[in-house]
Each structure stands twice: as C-alpha cells, then as structure tokens.
Amino acid sequence: MTYKVKISVGVLLLSFSHFASAINGYFAIAYGAKMTGMAGAAIAFPEDTLTGAVNPAGMSQVEGLDIGARFLYLPRDAEFDCRGIGACDELVRDDSQRDYWIVPNFGWNKRLNDKSTLGVTVYGNGGINTAYRKRLFTETAERVLGAPSITTDGHLGVDFAQLIIATTYTYEMSPNNYIGVSPLFGIQKFSAQGLDFFQGVSSDAGSLTNRGDEVSYGLGIKLGWFYKPNDTYQFGAYYAPKMQMTKMKKYSGLLANNGEFDIPSNYGVGLAINFSKQLSIAFDVTRINYKDIEALSNPVPTASELNPMIGFSADRLLGAKNSVGFGWKSITAYSLGVRYIFDDKITLRAGANVGEEQIPRRSGLLNPITPAMPAKHLTAGFSYKNSEHSECSLAVMHAFRNELTAENTAFLGTDVKFGIAETTLDISYSYSY
Numbered sequence: 019m020t021y022k023v024k025i026s027v028g029v030l031l032l033s034f035s036h037f038a039s040a041i042n043g044y045f046a047i048a049y050g051a052k053m054t055g056m057a058g059a060a061i062a063f064p065e066d067t068l069t070g071a072v073n074p075a076g077m078s079q080v081e082g083l084d085i086g087a088r089f090l091y092l093p094r095d096a097e098f099d100c101r102g103i104g105a106c107d108e109l110v111r112d113d114s115q116r117d118y119w120i121v122p123n124f125g126w127n128k129r130l131n132d133k134s135t136l137g138v139t140v141y142g143n144g145g146i147n148t149a150y151r152k153r154l155f156t157e158t159a160e161r162v163l164g165a166p167s168i169t170t171d172g173h174l175g176v177d178f179a180q181l182i183i184a185t186t187y188t189y190e191m192s193p194n195n196y197i198g199v200s201p202l203f204g205i206q207k208f209s210a211q212g213l214d215f216f217q218g219v220s221s222d223a224g225s226l227t228n229r230g231d232e233v234s235y236g237l238g239i240k241l242g243w244f245y246k247p248n249d250t251y252q253f254g255a256y257y258a259p260k261m262q263m264t265k266m267k268k269y270s271g272l273l274a275n276n277g278e279f280d281i282p283s284n285y286g287v288g289l290a291i292n293f294s295k296q297l298s299i300a301f302d303v304t305r306i307n308y309k310d311i312e313a314l315s316n317p318v319p320t321a322s323e324l325n326p327m328i329g330f331s332a333d334r335l336l337g338a339k340n341s342v343g344f345g346w347k348s349i350t351a352y353s354l355g356v357r358y359i360f361d362d363k364i365t366l367r368a369g370a371n372v373g374e375e376q377i378p379r380r381s382g383l384l385n386p387i388t389p390a391m392p393a394k395h396l397t398a399g400f401s402y403k404n405s406e407h408s409e410c411s412l413a414v415m416h417a418f419r420n421e422l423t424a425e426n427t428a429f430l431g432t433d434v435k436f437g438i439a440e441t442t443l444d445i446s447y448s449y450s451y
Contacts, residue, residue: 143182241258
C-alpha cells in the first residue's frame, strides 16, 4: 500500500466522525451501550464484542456481531481574566463550538473451536477537541499591552480523533482460564489553529498552526486475561504498552520531539460478582500513563520562559525534544457497574466512573484548547431482547461539569479558567450466533 493510499484510507476512516467520547483524559470510559450502562466496568464482565476494546480475553465469552453509535453533547468554555493587568479592562471569554458529536463502534467475534475465538473490534477515542471563535491568547495579550487594535474574532482550537482496529484471538489455557491477544492498528488525525501568538517560541514556526489535518499511523498490542473459577466470581486484567505512531510532521513545531504523539501505555484489573442469575456487580481499576507522551506531559511554560528578557532554551521551544507541553499527569480511574436481568427480555444496568484529573491546576495555561477533564460520570441503560438471537441496547451517561482555574499564570499574570460537561446517548444492536 503506497503512502498516498494510506493517507486516503486514514482520512476516509476518520471522516466518519470527529471523535469525542465519555472520557478519562482522552480515553473513553466505555465502548458500546452495554458497557456504557455499566460505566465501563467490563474487564471482568464481558457482555458483547466491544469488550475487545478493553480486555482481549473477554472475547472468549461472547460471540456475534455488535453495531452501535454514541451521540454526545459536549459544551466547553474558556476565559482569560486580565482585568487590572496592564491596559486590560475586559474579560476575554468564549464558548467552544461543535457541541454535538457522533461516534460509531463495531465488533464481531467467532468461535473457532472449543478453546479459541477470533474477532475484531473497531472503536474511537478523543475529547480534546475545541473550536473557539476568538483567538483567546492573542486578544488577551493585545488587551494587556494596550494594542491600538484588538483581535476580537478568528479561530482557536485543536481537532483530534483516534481510531483503533483490534483483531483479537483468545485461547482457553485451562478450564475457564483464558488469555487474549489483540494486535492493534491505530490511526490518528490532528489539526490546530489560532496559535499564532506562540510562533516566536516554536522550533519551527511554519509547522505550528493552521496546517490542516495531519494523519499518523501505528501498530501496537494489547494482552488480556479472564478467569471464571465458578458461577459467582469473575476476574480480568489487561495491559497495553505504549503504541508508537508516525510523527505528525505538519505540527513538528507544536508537538514535542518534532511532532511525536504516541498512544500511552495503559492497564487495568477487574472483578465481577454474580450474586444470583439476575444480579451482578462489576468493579474495575484502570491506569492511563499520559506521562509516556511528552507532547502531553512536558511542563507548560514558566513565567521566566515567557519573559522576553529571559526566554526559552532551545530544547524547550515548541516542537523540540524537551518542548513545552500541556502538563498532563498519569491518572487512575475507577468503574462500578450493576446489572439486573429483569426477565427473559429486559436487562437493566447502572454505574459510576470516577477518575483523577490529568490536568493539575499549575498546568492550566495551555489547556483551554484541550479541556479533556470530565472526572465523575453516572450511567444507566437497558437491553431489550426482541428475538432469540437479536437484542437492542440503550444507555445514557452524564459527566458533571468540571472547572479548572489557574490563578496568576505565567501568561502575563492572567487567571485562566475553563470548564467542560458531557452527556451521551449510546444505542447498539447485537446479533448472537
């Protein structure tokens, strides 16, 4: 496959949706309506073929086809309070546009024999997307410095989408004890606009902003384990090492190490308890190592670096190896889900997901353009079995509004504040063999 064909395939796949999702950082908390109803507690509680997005070994317990979509409402806003600093006498604020999103998902799995299965799961991550109608950094600087004309319009934001195709093989090592392996193919799309203010601190100002979409590719692997010693207890675990992606050359003057933006390592463990044939509870703990990714985890600019009399060292310029980043930290997230089989047609679900915030207060300066910080999610859903082999599912999720305020930041001493909330509706259709 030629390079141009690869680009075309990537753009085609990612054009289906600008991915955003119910998120811990930019990782989705769940994939598909059933998992969303359980708030993502699926490592030890597989219910459909979307489990391949979480624990490959869980695919040993499911067989069939699942098709679904997520509809999101994701309002975001940001403000820079520069009042009383220099000549500024006005709050600079805007709401991000494109509040509504659609994210498709797909899974299929087939039993090869009594001990093994083979399947594929297609899923997306995102949530660090913004589209402001003001160039907030530029306008704030102009107001503080008393510029003769103020830029009150324009565009500022980033667009990020990630698609993963996981092909999964499972094998029963011993009775009810399974392993799973998923070779992963990843595609990412990224663009940034309105960051002209930072051209003077970029290692390559021509590859900083307004370059259109850039697509990167990569290969990775995910390993999983699932064990069900009896009808009451189920255990699960998975691990995915860092997935290396091709560099985003169009943004080599923005992203650390000349456009490097890999997918962080992540792992998790889960426990499920079946109290009866009707009632089950599942609990997961997941770790996402955003510290793996220099573009995300490198520290934001300091006051001395933004001081023209001192400035940046060469290796801290945007796009350099130890470039300025967004100051993200690694996080741990917790999911708790409850399933109740009401009768032979209706199944009910509810859950909660709580995650750490990956953006510390000290890192607030640049994150108005990447405010992926919903931390508390509540979910509920149900499935309706309309025939022996087919089932329809629906789930809703609400992430409570979360705000971060960074006072007296390195950006001219301004107070930076941004917030995000999220509501989703998942629907899916399942066909079992």
